[in-house]
Amino acid sequence: xxxxxxxxxxxxxxxxxxxxxxxxxxxxxxxxxxxxxxxxxxxxxxxxxxxxxxxxxxxxxxxxxxxxxxxxxxxxxxxxxxxxxxxxxxxxxxxxxxxxxxxxxxxxxxxxxxxxxxxxxxxxxxxxxxxxxxxxxxxxxxxxxxxxxxxxxxxxxxxxxxxxxxxxxxxxxxxxxxxxxxxxxxxxxxxxxxxxxxxxxxxxxxxxxxxxxxxxxxxxxxxxxxxxxxxxxxxxxxxxxxxxxxxxxxxxxxxxxxxxxxxxxxxxxxxxxxxxxxxxxxxxxxxxxxxxxxxxxxxxxxxxxxxxxxxxxxxxxxxxxxxxxxxxxxxxxxxxxxxxxxxxxxxxxxxxxxxxxxxxxxxxxxxxxxxxxxxxxxxxxxxxxxxxxxxxxxxxxxxxxxxx
Amino acid sequence: xxxxxxxxxxxxxxxxxxxxxxxxxxxxxxxxxxxxxxxxxxxxxxxxxxxxxxxxxxxxxxxxxxxxxxxxxxxxxxxxxxxxxxxxxxxxxxxxxxxxxxxxxxxxxxxxxxxxxxxxxxxxxxxxxxxxxxxxxxxxxxxxxxxxxxxxxxxxxxxxxxxxxxxxxxxxxxxxxxxxxxxxxxxxxxxxxxxxxxxxxxxxxxxxxxxxxxxxxxxxxxxxxxxxxxxxxxxxxxxxxxxxxxxxxxxxxxxxxxxxxxxxxxxxxxxxxxxxxxxxxxxxxxxxxxxxxxxxxxxxxxxxxxxxxxxxxxxxxxxxxxxxxxxxxxxxxxxxxxxxxxxxxxxxxxxxxxxxxxxxxxxxxxxxxxxxxxxxxxxxxxxxxxxxxxxxxxxxxxxxxxxx
Numbered sequence: 001x002x003x004x005x006x007x008x009x010x011x012x013x014x015x016x017x018x019x020x021x022x023x024x025x026x027x028x029x030x031x032x033x034x035x036x037x038x039x040x041x042x043x044x045x046x047x048x049x050x051x052x053x054x055x056x057x058x059x060x061x062x063x064x065x066x067x068x069x070x071x072x073x074x075x076x077x078x079x080x081x082x083x084x085x086x087x088x089x090x091x092x093x094x095x096x097x098x099x100x101x102x103x104x105x106x107x108x109x110x111x112x113x114x115x116x117x118x119x120x121x122x123x124x125x126x127x128x129x130x131x132x133x134x135x136x137x138x139x140x141x142x143x144x145x146x147x148x149x150x151x152x153x154x155x156x157x158x159x160x161x162x163x164x165x166x167x168x169x170x171x172x173x174x175x176x177x178x179x180x181x182x183x184x185x186x187x188x189x190x191x192x193x194x195x196x197x198x199x200x201x202x203x204x205x206x207x208x209x210x211x212x213x214x215x216x217x218x219x220x221x222x223x224x225x226x227x228x229x230x231x232x233x234x235x236x237x238x239x240x241x242x243x244x245x246x247x248x249x250x251x252x253x254x255x256x257x258x259x260x261x262x263x264x265x266x267x268x269x270x271x272x273x274x275x276x277x278x279x280x281x282x283x284x285x286x287x288x289x290x291x292x293x294x295x296x297x298x299x300x301x302x303x304x305x306x307x308x309x310x311x312x313x314x315x316x317x318x319x320x321x322x323x324x325x326x327x328x329x330x331x332x333x334x335x336x337x338x339x340x341x342x343x344x345x346x347x348x349x350x351x352x353x354x355x356x357x358x359x360x361x362x363x364x365x366x367x368x369x370x371x372x373x374x375x376x377x378x379x380x381x382x383x384x385x386x387x388x389x390x391x392x393x394x395x396x397x398x399x400x401x402x403x404x
Numbered sequence: 405x406x407x408x409x410x411x412x413x414x415x416x417x418x419x420x421x422x423x424x425x426x427x428x429x430x431x432x433x434x435x436x437x438x439x440x441x442x443x444x445x446x447x448x449x450x451x452x453x454x455x456x457x458x459x460x461x462x463x464x465x466x467x468x469x470x471x472x473x474x475x476x477x478x479x480x481x482x483x484x485x486x487x488x489x490x491x492x493x494x495x496x497x498x499x500x501x502x503x504x505x506x507x508x509x510x511x512x513x514x515x516x517x518x519x520x521x522x523x524x525x526x527x528x529x530x531x532x533x534x535x536x537x538x539x540x541x542x543x544x545x546x547x548x549x550x551x552x553x554x555x556x557x558x559x560x561x562x563x564x565x566x567x568x569x570x571x572x573x574x575x576x577x578x579x580x581x582x583x584x585x586x587x588x589x590x591x592x593x594x595x596x597x598x599x600x601x602x603x604x605x606x607x608x609x610x611x612x613x614x615x616x617x618x619x620x621x622x623x624x625x626x627x628x629x630x631x632x633x634x635x636x637x638x639x640x641x642x643x644x645x646x647x648x649x650x651x652x653x654x655x656x657x658x659x660x661x662x663x664x665x666x667x668x669x670x671x672x673x674x675x676x677x678x679x680x681x682x683x684x685x686x687x688x689x690x691x692x693x694x695x696x697x698x699x700x701x702x703x704x705x706x707x708x709x710x711x712x713x714x715x716x717x718x719x720x721x722x723x724x725x726x727x728x729x730x731x732x733x734x735x736x737x738x739x740x741x742x743x744x745x746x747x748x749x750x751x752x753x754x755x756x757x758x759x760x761x762x763x764x765x766x767x768x769x770x771x772x773x774x775x776x777x778x779x780x781x782x783x784x785x786x787x788x789x790x791x792x793x794x795x796x797x798x799x800x801x802x803x804x805x806x807x808x
Binding site: 053072093096 | 473498
């Protein structure tokens with residue numbers, strides 16, 4: 001008998017009909033002789049709808065109350081799914097985060113799970129019950145509802161799989177698994193059968209939307225096997241496992257992209273120690289995430305240009321922060337561009353294939369796509385390009401690295 | 405400094421704009437130097453919408469999971485209202501039933517409040533905080549969410565007022581108070597300034613919809629002054645207080661009615677001890693509420709006719725239960741009518757005015773309205789009439805008892 005954690009996302013429980021379908025999937029897996037712990041997201045659209053209500057009350061809605069509000073979304077889906085399973089003649093019960101409890105820190109709207117009490121649910125599932133747990137939420141030490149941040153249900157599933165020593169964590173979603181690239185912009189995209197935690201982490205961080213990066217990271221740390229599959233087909237999906245269990249035949253496993261990037265160049269700052277800190281300190285303090293950073297020194301070594309990328313929606317705030325530091329930074333001018341995309345090739349096989357960088361640049365050059373910035377790690381290369389060339393670049397790279 | 409419990413119903417928090425308005429009402433009352441505990445219902449329509457979802461899952465949706473589902477409605481309104489109060493610069497916090505806790509029995513979907521822990525909220529409000537509590541819900545001894553049944557937020561307010569030793573319990577609703585009769589069928593209806601618990605209990609039980617009967621009963625038992633008023637006007641509302649504090653100038657205080665009544669007559673049962681029990685036992689076991697009961701004995705004393713009233717929606721089930729007992733009851737036939745209404749006159753002043761019954765029957769007779777059954781108590785007289793004559797009857801009685 002295996003103990004499985006099954007996580008169903010918002011699209012999988014988006015309607016009453018889909019909830020009934022999910023109940024039947026659970027029944028089937030239960031009848032195969034497994035112990036089942038289910039994690040469920042809010043019904044598709046529910047969280048956005050609640051968030052919209054809070055914004056209509058205040059642009060600065062209290063974050064503790066926001067957690068109370070948003071957590072109601074999973075409460076609805078969780079009770080409906082439990083009711084649907086019971087209606088199929090099985091023993092099931094819902095658990096809210098506070099009922100277990102899933103203890104988190106008090107960092108409201110983006111809390112971290114600290115520990116989970118397992119006894120009650122372990123007894124329940126070992127006696128043939130199906131436990132249905134709300135994803136995304138927990139409770140703080142001072143008994144207030146917390147949430148894990150957007151997409152937190154994946155993280156809930158992985159951490160619950162860890163605490164309950166599950167044999168596998170299955171992430172049910174609306175696609176067949178992880179693809180070599182986004183099928184919506186390249187119909188040559190192929191489903192990947194197996195991918196390493198490290199590759200998946202890069203894919204997720206660099207734009208692939210199927211799984212949240214922090215959930216992938218948590219599964220990597222504790223070596224929890226993840227199986228991403230579709231709620232709506234019987235296809236086998238994608239297994240996320242250790243690097244050592246994968247035989248890399250290809251240098252590149254997948255291609256990810258993210259649009260809505262902006263680039264800011266601070267031109268002609270004095271090239272002295274601490275200037276980067278002076279630029280980035282106020283940006284960091286305002287919770288703006290800086291992605292790529294490039295610093296060029298002028299030929300005479302006295303002036304430098306600092307270029308960095310951020311999300312498009314952070315551009316105006318970033319510009320005003322840099323303008324505020326004008327006296328301190330003493331720069332000549334700022335130039336910016338907010339219609340950029342980052343395209344990345346990811347593959348653990350890259351390490352053994354030295355020609356990958358060249359091949360990437362060649363493929364883009366052949367399509368006359370200009371590279372505006374580059375960043376690399378051991379298993380990925382990202383380039384910044386014009387946003388309107390994203391699809392062209394992805395298709396070219398997908399073909400060039402033999403993923404078609 | 406007074407400690408006030410303020411309860412806002414579903415229509416009062418039916419939209420974001422209304423929630424903001426309620427926040428401003430609370431701020432005003434707080435600034436007058438009061439300690440405030442707020443009880444809030446789900447936004448209008450929310451509970452029905454959730455109930456509908458559960459019915460689409462199953463006609464026999466698990467009642468424990470139904471409580472989890474329905475309680476999310478108050479969770480939403482409670483967090484939105486708390487956020488709106490905080491946005492006005494005040495200190496506020498939401499509490500779910502389980503956070504306080506409001507301990508109930510485990511009679512899911514119609515639980516009874518057993519006790520309420522008051523320390524945390526008492527400290528909070530005595531330090532200038534505004535506590536916002538979900539109505540309608542609690543938590544059982546085994547840590548599961550419970551609800552008090554339809555309209556339970558009024559009951560929550562009254563019981564919370566009792567446990568927190570509040571000076572007054574103010575029920576904010578969408579009408580100006582309690583009226584002599586339903587203004588929607590008689591535009592001569594007048595707002596009542598003061599009404600006794602006993603009269604209000606009869607009014608509520610007999611069809612007036614402003615307050616739930618069980619909430620009135622709870623306030624009567626503990627002598628908690630209730631003030632029913634409108635969220636949307638500054639008018640003074642209706643005070644529900646002890647009989648002894650009211651000077652009854654009129655015999656009749658108000659006129660209530662309920663439509664959708666059905667009458668069943670079991671004709672020709674053997675007139676022996678236990679026959680009523682044989683009829684009503686299966687009906688009671690099926691949770692069907694029997695209202696009026698009339699038993700007529702035939703002239704020879706051997707056969708009897710038993711007539712009783714129930715809600716229209718219970719008619720088919722009731723008929724099939726009686727048909728199942730045909731052998732045991734050995735009746736001749738059943739006749740029934742499901743288009744009936746009950747109209748009641750209520751007044752504590754009735755006791756001192758012996759002519760009330762006659763006056764009521766005279767007024768109805770003058771309008772050619774036939775009385776099909778009668779039931780009385782010390783402070784009310786109810787008659788069963790044809791449903792389509794309801795408005796005519798209410799208007800005639802309203803005029804006859806000088807309530808216009």
